[in-house]
């Protein structure tokens with residue numbers, strides 16, 4: 001499924017963020033594999049239009065679809081539906097820390113109910129027409145990643161992404177990679193490193209310790225889809241060049257156009273959060289952000305950006 005080469009670079013699934021436009025932008029900038037926002041298995045079998053829209057991957061050949069749920073039967077049905085969309089793989093979310101999700105026993109809630117987690121994973125594996133992967137965390141309250149890895153492998157899943165935090169930690173504290181020691185024992189399973197990888201040097205130092213693993217990037221790609229090519233260049237032994245203003249602007253322009261094509265005028269509003277990230281830490285950016293966050297006019301926004309002098 002994944003390229004047999006090591007060190008595939010993946011865009012992490014992020015609800016409200018990894019929609020088709022952002023996935024395309026990241027692919028164009030070096031992401032090998034991308035994953036949809038998480039899709040509710042129940043929403044899917046109930047035919048929710050909002051949920052079905054999340055499955056749109058028609059023009060992408062490097063996209064996996066992520067589902068979450070806690071009922072094996074519902075997950076089985078959802079796996080069958082998703083398979084018809086022919087994604088690269090179905091990824092099962094066993095790590096989401098959102099209160100509503102864990103309360104229902106889905107996402108990270110599965111790590112408190114390992115027997116049910118096993119049934120959920122099996123149901124998807126047995127009913128999917130495409131490969132199945134799992135994205136998880138190191139535990140719920142504390143680290144029992146060895147046991148989690150064992151259970152996932154038992155179900156036949158051979159591609160596992162681990163975010164090195166517990167569910168309880170949410171996004172706080174520092175991700176650890178202690179789980180890699182145990183994971184490295186299994187030649188038949190592809191492991192994906194995730195958590196706090198936000199620069200090429202960080203990726204490189206992890207890959208020098210675990211050269212057979214893949215890398216998954218979430219927040220590090222916000223406003224910085226260039227991170228994927230930076231890592232690729234660094235891995236090839238070249239120095240990643242700073243992104244020029246013209247390239248930066250051309251990616252933003254493309255991102256806006258994809259958002260407008262996909263969402264219509266609402267794309268301008270949805271693009272605001274991305275602009276917050278693209279402009280983060282840039283000189284004089286407050287003024288320009290204030291303008292962009294109020295404007296609904298694409299041409300006006302592009303004009304202001306074209307005149308924006310980053311070195312201001």
Ligand SMILES: Cc1cc2nc3c(=O)[nH]c(=O)nc-3n(C[C@H](O)[C@H](O)[C@H](O)COP(=O)(O)O)c2cc1C
Pocket residue numbers: 012013014015016017037038066093095096135163194195196197216217218219220
């Ligand atoms: C806004 C946001 C939404 C997220 N949504 C999902 C999701 O839908 N599914 C999932 O498995 N993880 C989700 N995550 C977690 C990320 O995929 C990733 O595991 C986490 O951010 C750690 O990686 P990072 O440090 O590279 O961001 C989300 C994270 C953020 C910040």
